[in-house]
Amino acid sequence: MKFGGTSLSQASKMKNAAKILQKFSASNKIVAVASAIGETTDQLAAIGELAKKGDLKRARKLLSKVQASHRKIVPLIAGKAGTRELLERIEQLNSELERTVEGIAHLRELTPRSRDYLLSFGERLSTPILAETATATGLRTRPFTGAEAGITTDDNFGEAKPLVEISYHQIRQRLEPLWNRKVVPIVTGFVASTVDGSITTLGRGGSDYTAALLGAALAAEEIWIWTDVDGLMTADPRIVKDAVLLPNVSFGEALELSFFGAKMMHPRALQPAAQKKIPVRIKNSSHPSVNGTLVSASELPNGGKVVKAVSLIRDVGIVTVSGTGMMGSPGVAAKVFQTLGSNNVNVMMISQGSSEATISCVVANKEVDRAVRALQLALMGQGFVDKIAEEKDACVIAVVGSGMKGTPGVAARIFTAVARRKVNVRMVAQGSSEYNVSFVVSHTDGAEAVRAIHEEFNLGH
Amino acid sequence: MRIIFAGFGTVGQALIKVLRQDEQRIVQAYGFRPQLTTIVDSQGSCFDEAGLNIPLVLKTKEKYGTVAKYPGSGRRNDDSTRIISDSDAEVVVETTPTNFKDGEPGLSNIKTALSTGKHVVTANKGPLALAMPALLELARHRNRRLCFSGTVGGGTPFLDFAAKCMPGERIARIKGILNGTTNYILTRMENSSLTFQKALAEAQKKGYAEKDPTNDVEGFDTAAKIVIIANWILAKSFSLRDVDITGISKITPRKLRAAQALGVKVKLIGRIEESSASVRPEEIRADDPTCVPDTLNALTFSTEHAGDITLIGPGAGGERTASAIVRDLVSIRKEYAV
Numbered sequence A: 001m002k003f004g005g006t007s008l009s010q011a012s013k014m015k016n017a018a019k020i021l022q023k024f025s026a027s028n029k030i031v032a033v034a035s036a037i038g039e040t041t042d043q044l045a046a047i048g049e050l051a052k053k054g055d056l057k058r059a060r061k062l063l064s065k066v067q068a069s070h071r072k073i074v075p076l077i078a079g080k081a082g083t084r085e086l087l088e089r090i091e092q093l094n095s096e097l098e099r100t101v102e103g104i105a106h107l108r109e110l111t112p113r114s115r116d117y118l119l120s121f122g123e124r125l126s127t128p129i130l131a132e133t134a135t136a137t138g139l140r141t142r143p144f145t146g147a148e149a150g151i152t153t154d155d156n157f158g159e160a161k162p163l164v165e166i167s168y169h170q171i172r173q174r175l176e177p178l179w180n181r182k183v184v185p186i187v188t189g190f191v192a193s194t195v196d197g198s199i200t201t202l203g204r205g206g207s208d209y210t211a212a213l214l215g216a217a218l219a220a221e222e223i224w225i226w227t228d229v230d231g232l233m234t235a236d237p238r239i240v241k242d243a244v245l246l247p248n249v250s251f252g253e254a255l256e257l258s259f260f261g262a263k264m265m266h267p268r269a270l271q272p273a274a275q276k277k278i279p280v281r282i283k284n285s286s287h288p289s290v291n292g293t294l295v296s297a298s299e300l301p302n303g304g305k306v307v308k309a310v311s312l313i314r315d316v317g318i319v320t321v322s323g324t325g326m327m328g329s330p331g332v333a334a335k336v337f338q339t340l341g342s343n344n345v346n347v348m349m350i351s352q353g354s355s356e357a358t359i360s361c362v363v364a365n366k367e368v369d370r371a372v373r374a375l376q377l378a379l380m381g382q383g384f385v386d387k388i389a390e391e392k393d394a395c396v397i398a399v400v401g402s403g404m405k406g407t408p409g410v411a412a413r414i415f416t417a418v419a420r421r422k423v424n425v426r427m428v429a430q431g432s433s434e435y436n437v438s439f440v441v442s443h444t445d446g447a448e449a450v451r452a453i454h455e456e457f458n459l460g461h
Numbered sequence B: 001m002r003i004i005f006a007g008f009g010t011v012g013q014a015l016i017k018v019l020r021q022d023e024q025r026i027v028q029a030y031g032f033r034p035q036l037t038t039i040v041d042s043q044g045s046c047f048d049e050a051g052l053n054i055p056l057v058l059k060t061k062e063k064y065g066t067v068a069k070y071p072g073s074g075r076r077n078d079d080s081t082r083i084i085s086d087s088d089a090e091v092v093v094e095t096t097p098t099n100f101k102d103g104e105p106g107l108s109n110i111k112t113a114l115s116t117g118k119h120v121v122t123a124n125k126g127p128l129a130l131a132m133p134a135l136l137e138l139a140r141h142r143n144r145r146l147c148f149s150g151t152v153g154g155g156t157p158f159l160d161f162a163a164k165c166m167p168g169e170r171i172a173r174i175k176g177i178l179n180g181t182t183n184y185i186l187t188r189m190e191n192s193s194l195t196f197q198k199a200l201a202e203a204q205k206k207g208y209a210e211k212d213p214t215n216d217v218e219g220f221d222t223a224a225k226i227v228i229i230a231n232w233i234l235a236k237s238f239s240l241r242d243v244d245i246t247g248i249s250k251i252t253p254r255k256l257r258a259a260q261a262l263g264v265k266v267k268l269i270g271r272i273e274e275s276s277a278s279v280r281p282e283e284i285r286a287d288d289p290t291c292v293p294d295t296l297n298a299l300t301f302s303t304e305h306a307g308d309i310t311l312i313g314p315g316a317g318g319e320r321t322a323s324a325i326v327r328d329l330v331s332i333r334k335e336y337a338v
Ligand SMILES: NC(=O)c1ccc[n+]([C@@H]2O[C@H](COP(=O)([O-])OP(=O)(O)OC[C@H]3O[C@@H](n4cnc5c(N)ncnc54)[C@H](OP(=O)(O)O)[C@@H]3O)[C@@H](O)[C@H]2O)c1
Pocket: B006, B007, B008, B009, B010, B011, B012, B040, B041, B042, B043, B065, B066, B080, B094, B095, B096, B097, B098, B105, B123, B124, B125, B126, B150, B151, B154, B316, B317, B318, B319, B321
């Protein structure tokens, strides 16, 4: 089970996490994964940037805040005996962290390698604290860094890719024996190392990825992600009052939901679990008895409903490339995506006009200008493309559910429901997965469209 | 090509002789001269940057039982992983004893070699049986070869056959007899009504079975080969723990006779199916091509379009294994020009 940063953000939450560990370890073999406490990772990243600019004063100030917050929590969670030892450990890490920051400031250089090293302190600090908190409740624990637990990656610092077979082998070798001695291993999320032992981080999806890798290696029955919400909902409850918790979704559906903005696991993190068909349960650490949402390989319909959830992504724009010369020039579409890709513009949706004379891409608002500039440079003046247009301030509505495939008329119902509320659909995605239908509306219409669909498909029971 | 030997027993010594005998041919045909720069055995090591003096090494080993007495550079009690990581050699030939509990010392030797950028040729099945997917991944990551022709079918090239003669063919299942020792024992029990113990003793006397026959008769050797075949030919991430293993020590002559009456024979069969693998005594029809006698091995590939294809041949011995290792060295040379 993995505890997110919000589930460890203060002493009382730490204790709550320890209680959860104690409760479930009575009749289960458990490995715990700890995220960095609260906002630590963001703070460390900020410290790194400040140090790189040579602003050692502000870097130090933020640094002492991070150090103090970890120091402060110790006497609140540990027993008498544990306190001294843990404090020593924390101070040791704190001074190592300090030296790292000084080093970055001296060199005025923050390489991906040194950034990973810097960021790793978040989890390296939180993990011994969670371990000691659990020890104080009478549990036998042992803290591990991801590297010590056996997670090995390639040398792609910043977003390292695990060498899964090596990792699986080492994880089994190192963690399984602890269970026989009734010890709960507590592993740093997010942090791993290369074959040579340099610290790497797993990038987006970080700690969840760690949990999924450990679960897959150890053939866990379930992987639990403790967070601050009850699970995935049929819609954002701030938009739809009667939105309800989804008891189960498939990996495919989860992928769509996470892609379309639901606050949950990164698709990358789900992969090891999906591959080994290990269900992932999202649970609320403040309400441990609530079952949460189970993400699994089975595509259970939600009480016979074809649609499971509808989500809204705000702040997107549409970039449209058009030109009569595009008809019958097959290379243009490829060139568009290649250009956007090499300029780090993330394309969320595409649509091509039936006449082949236009291609529209949905991208984040803040990337619209970059996208337009790049496309102008790459495509204009070659005779194919006449115009590159942009529209900002739109939003994407994604309707997700595995039951949609093979059920005729779902799209018609969606668009009729939306039209009835006088919402104008600006663009429809083509050929995306069979698990979802997505389309773009003006940002003023977004909430209304979500409510229309939620109601049409009776998602709120 | 500079080579480190980790292990210098039957196979290691046979290899050194083959390399010496075939030196001219290898130089002429492939343009490289394998140069043995380091040898490690259980007691120590010896080293010569310019290539060890092979007759002297053999004589030293024979006389003292260890290369640690090699004049000049012989040393006692060295740590083989340190020697491997410090060395500039390009290839490690791993022939230490098979260990199915933790794979050591071979597993650490291979990990160290690949991590420090050396190619590996192993005849030792232990590390592969326990961690083949991980070791292959490490080799890929470091862009080095991990060769193991000597581990399965050193005598009959099952691995190369499947890889080279059946590309594009979908192999659905594989089954076979992969251990000559147990096949000999079962044959003797059946033909002469010997008890398991008697047949085992006879196999040991003939040099087919080792003093401690556990790995053979309990099915671990066959299982290790099954793991290697499953990974290499069928791209399955299996290790020893995924194989359901039963040996032959509980089989009685009576059971074999009862089978005989029904026109079937009991053989120790290794099997790979879609998502499982097993090693256990099975009854197979006497006219099944997989059903071979004595120390022979046989492997049947069940393919989607070409039906069943069976390869029959001798099991491995020291010299055959050595020649498989030479094949591996040549293929490394061809690919990497080391
Ligand atoms: N013989 C065959 O027909 C055959 C066929 C296929 C595969 N294999 C496999 O090939 C491998 C070698 O077989 P073999 O018949 O040559 O075995 P072997 O005669 O027992 O030789 C093993 C060698 O490893 C050395 N060794 C043992 N522990 C060591 C350590 N900790 N560090 C370094 N060296 C160590 C031994 O040293 P000492 O010399 O000091 O004892 C010996 O030189 C085995 O894994 C076997 O399963 C053998």
